[in-house]
Amino acid sequence: MSDQHNMRLSLKIWRQANSLSKGQMVDYELDGVSPDVSFLEMMDQLNDKLIKEGKDPVAFDHDCREGICGMCGVVINGQAHGPEKETTTCQLHMRKFKNGDTIVIEPFRAKPFPVLKDLMVNRSAFDEIIKAGGFITVSTGQAPDAHTLLVPKGDAELSMDAAQCIGCGACVASCKNASAMLFTSAKISHLGLLPQGQAEAKTRVLSMVEKMDELGFGNCTNEAECEANCPKNISISNIARMNRQYLCSAATHPTM
Amino acid sequence: MTIKKLDGKVPGGSIQDSWNNHRFKLKLVNPANKRKYRVIVVGTGLAGASAAASLSELGYNVDVFCIQDSARRAHSIAAQGGINAAKNYTNDGDSIWRLFYDTVKGGDFRAREANVYRLAQVSVNIIDQCVAQGVPFARDYGGYLSNRSFGGAQVSRTFYARGQTGQQLLLGAYSALMKEAAHGKVKLHTRSEMVNLVMVNGKARGIIVRDVVTGEFSKHVADAVILATGGYGNVFYLSTNAKASNASSIWRAYKKGAFFGNPCYTQIHPTCIPVHGDNQSKLTLMSESLRNDGRVWVPSKVGDKRPPNEVTEAERDYYLERIYPSFGNLVPRDVASRNAKFQADQKKGVGPSGMAVYLDFRDAIKRDGLNVVKEKYGNLFDMYERITAENPYQVPMRIYPASHYTMGGLWVDYNLMSNLEGLFVLGEANFSDHGANRLGASALMQGLADGYFVIPYTIGGYFADYKPDGLKTDHPEFEKALHESSERFQRLLKIQGKRTVDDFHKALGKIMWDDVGMSRNAKGLQHALKEIPAIREEFWRDVRIPGSGSEVNVELEKAGRLADFLELGELMALDALERPESCGGHFREESQTKDNEAMRDDEKFCHVAAWEWQGEGTKPIRNVEELKFEHVKLAQRSYK
């Protein structure tokens, strides 16, 4: 709409053909970017241009483009999901940039998140962590009436705060140690704060942390960059809760 | 080439008992024998994930496929508002019967009564199941579950988890799925796109899958195939669907003989953020719970371009409250959408494009205070501000309808099996329980009902009369299907034309929106029927797809899906043309009351249209399933 404000941008983008090849930063110029478009729409525009020039478009993950599926995520000018607080890459709008800006775009980097192509990474390590215990063991049909279980409003709210995690991996990407503690602790808190999740709380925290370590994520040094870059504002108090539960569970679990 | 009369296999007896009786009559598979069966589930949204988890719990071997990098990303995650259940926890007169009644009526009498009744029945179990899984639904101070009224319902039966109910329900189903994956009964195949259905001896026995990272094709065999791949709203290019949402799985099945039910039934959601410009890639929905407190208006005067806060009360037309005094801003989605379009058509639309109406919270803030409004809608307001750079606490939101949900889909019987034996279709992908229009907070309910509480029983009924035969993927039908698919992708790659996939998709979307959108007429539909094949022909001649088929190639994936949309769009237009009545989301301008309301023609069209593919270049056959309304009396909907 605001054609008169269209921007010209210099883009520095990580290009890598596949997980085995070596990547490099490549420079692009892009003209006519409206400040009203989203960051990914700007990327679409770049790809449109590249395809028309007969070049290989930049691969990046995305899906819902409304900030909830957790599929998108790149590091923009050194920050996971870019400069805006509590915002995923798809919800970041170009009005946050200025005409003539240079924007550096890189994939989320961590040993357990290998690059598949360009900005696309494999985050199946997160699925592995959930598989290790991020659930309540209940089969379909076993459930009693929902009202037989009362959940104090405060606990439900805290649980929901943690449950909002979209599993995008920005916590890992923005942690200087590539630690997955925020992701893991969010799931442990979500389930552990509810009475339904109590029965297997100890096993859950022990198994999930074991899996997290095994996958090669780094250690937490409590810098809170994960919280600061989390699009859903998941708090590091979840990490403290996990640390506490882990200590207690490790000390008292009868068999693990 | 004869028109078939389809049988929905609705069990007899009273509607209240039909599901229970049917479950009892379904034969059972011995627990020890269940492990001899393998089931393929395509899609990991609410329907797919819940089905896969539940079937695995029963002992079946399950292969699950999704195109995203994780099962947790399916687009069910984006549903905001809530999930209906006839719990009557609020003591306001809700019951299974009322939910059933509302859904049949809301669907404008184009759904199968028995299915809807079953949906209402199992709705209560869904809430129990989700709570047990750890879904953090909103609670009252006493610790009990909190409810709200939603999307035109006059009772508070909607359960919610802030504005992220779909996310929480999906994460619940995903966790159940991962629990089963941990036990090894479910095998997950991510970044895997189904590209063909394999039929052996008249039964659905497998699928062909393309790995979107390596481009490799693989063959998968099973005793039954479940498609839970969602809707086809992306045929409009701009929609609230995720970018990868597509119709390819159901379209492949259609081309193998599965009937496509009511393709023209699409839902246009009234409260989306308006389009900003040509590079827009998708539309964002604002939960319609906003209509509980927001008031919809446009300036009374045509072409009034003053900022909204300068328009005085007397100069505002709260048109929904004016036309529908008893439902006001809470009229069903189709009514709200059409009225917004009507205002825009009269040049009363607001915003730079004129394609928007206001949704104003001024009075709600005055009445309840800023904090109450903030607590209820804070995250939605933040999202709105992030996208539009306008503060909805100070200026009214601008909203406009957008393609959101498709009630149409593959035809299924009461057991959720398509006309192809062994092919089951769940959730939005089937032609569903919503008739011609879906009520708010009912999609989540249907997806989970199908997956948790229907398919585990009905698939058993199918398997009881079916013996596993040890079929392997070396069967020639698998080779044939794989070849068919790889040929098709090679053909796309060879075109090397000039226009991008999105170019074509936008062109298709424009025709669909203009001619097969919120309001349809014969002339427009005929225009679409002429234009769509022309675009399709040009697409196959001039699309440009860079790269090869043996690597990550997003353009190639998109092209494959668009090729299907280009065929489906035509079928939608054809279905819309051959249903000259108006019903629910399908509004034919030729069939309206004098107050511009949808007017059904129950005499001629009280049926499901189930389209049967007849091969390239041949018009498909329009089979019908007659609908009987024995419990909810056929009546013209009125929300006045």
Added chain:
Amino acid sequence: MSYLLKYVKTSIVKKQLMAASGLLLCGFLLTHMAGNFLIYFGPEFFNTYSHKLISNPFIYIAEAILVLIFLSHICLAIKVTLENRAARPEPYYVSVHSGRGATLSSSTMPITGFIILTFLIWHVVSLKYGPHYEATYNGVVMRDLHKLVIEYFQIEWHVGLYILAMAAAGMHAFHGFWSAFQSLGVNHPKYNCCIRFVSKAFGVFVALGYSAFPIYCYLQGGN
């Protein structure tokens, strides 16, 4: 026993051991500082105190425990840092802080830790094992540490390095103290800001408290 040892290797317990040893070292910092403060009461007071301290036979056990704490903190730090490096083999082209999380103190923990370690060696070598002067009070012959430190801090760069190292120690504690509570899971919305404040205050107190000491000695020598 083996299943307990298994836990020592996990990311969380490693950090908790670092936290526990760190907190004990914070305690050591306080007691050491308290001892240092005695210098303000004159040579006799200071020397008698240190004599009592080092002539106590338990001092060897205490020193051994202290060395153990230091070593475990250092070894774990090295291990954790190496693992963290390995978790991101390919560095970012650009990496900036959001401004809402990491602080100068938190992001320089390995560096300040290394400075403290280097200082520690220098400190022990030049003071504990430094020149041996003697003094006699009430007929008891003892080491004249007072003379040693005054003499030692007459050299300006000694003072400078000492203050620099103490600034590093303060910085290290500024983040480390709070971080230890977080690692051990001592966290509650009611008390979090309190812990944060105490942590920062502790860091500043350590830096200033220790820095005052060499300055005092330097000025003493001038008289």
